Amino acid sequence: HSAVSIDHRCVERLKIALAKGQSPLWMYRSLAGGRATDKLMGSSLRELLFAIADQPEGVDIALRILFMKFFAERIDDREHAPEEIDAGRVLLQRMIFKKNDQNRDYEVADVARVCLVTTDAREAATAIVRRLKSAVKSYETWGSLNDDLLSALLQTQPHAVLDEIFAGEPVEGDRVLNVFDHFNDRKNPVDSVPTEALIEWCNADPTIRYPQAASVVTFAAPIKEGESRAWSEPAKALFASAPTPRDVLTEFVSRFQSTGGNGSLADIVEANAALLDDLEPIATDELVLAAVDARRMLRKVAASYREREQERERGQGERFE
Helix, strand or coil: CCCCCCCHHHHHHHHHHHHHCCCCHHHHHHHHCCCCCCCCCHHHHHHHHHHHHCCCCHHHHHHHHHHHHHHHHHHCCCCCCHHHHHHHHHHHHCCCCCCCCHHHHHHHHHHHHHHCCCHHHHHHHHHHHHHHHHHHHCCCCCHHHHHHHHHHHHHHCHHHHHHHHCCCCHHHHHHHHHHHCCCCCCCCHHHHCCHHHHHHHHHCCHHHHHHHHHCCCCCECCCCCCCCCCECHHHHHHHHHCCCHHHHHHHHHHHHCCCCCCCCHHHHHHHHHHHHHCCCCCCCHHHHHHHHHHHHHHHHHHHHHHHHHHHHHHHHHHHHC
């Protein structure tokens, strides 16, 4: 069937074959290529996708077929059928997150960007994030293996996704932030949230949400060689809009000490601390005093890191000799 364009009669034969287990499920991946599903109308494709998804490990194959269907329709400048979008929402909510899903992330993110853009997709986005949170919490996967999907979810349904990520009691909230762990030099999915949408979300509960947002946004803008470190646009927006900018600064400073990356931890802390010299035009007296205290503390942290790094280098040199 993958060698020819599939029609409704082909779908019926394939559904029977699936029900009887006449072919190994992995063979159905071939339906994703060669524009095999080009002639399928929305409802027929949805029936086929659901029949495949009902098989063990079938959801990933169904999503792969739908991803290629959407890709072909974009190439041909065709609209996506409502039944296809509905199928995508259902399949995304049925995903099982694993630690070997690196290759799937880009494809499911593309399906999410097609299927979750409208206001009626809020519940579906919430359900997907809830499943991802649960998988991360039980160490079945890591957020960094799903960064494209997280970006797509935050781009299409920022309020719903942020609500779900930070849902729960404080103890649970601290744990579920591990959805954003292990990114280090990788892209931060939260950067996909439009700044205006981020501030709108924070303003719904300012005392709690501004610090929460500060705990996950990228606080420093990318820099080129020779440039000085500067606050990112989301960070500037949080400072400018927060009722208590000091709370935002406190959250950022706590991350100055733990932000991962390559190279010396002492250098990283010192580079982050340099941001405290760039608090205009929101440098209130309270914020300036907080920055003074933060600089003093960060100097001690950097010195401690530097001492440990030098001791480690001396130890390595002695072993070499």
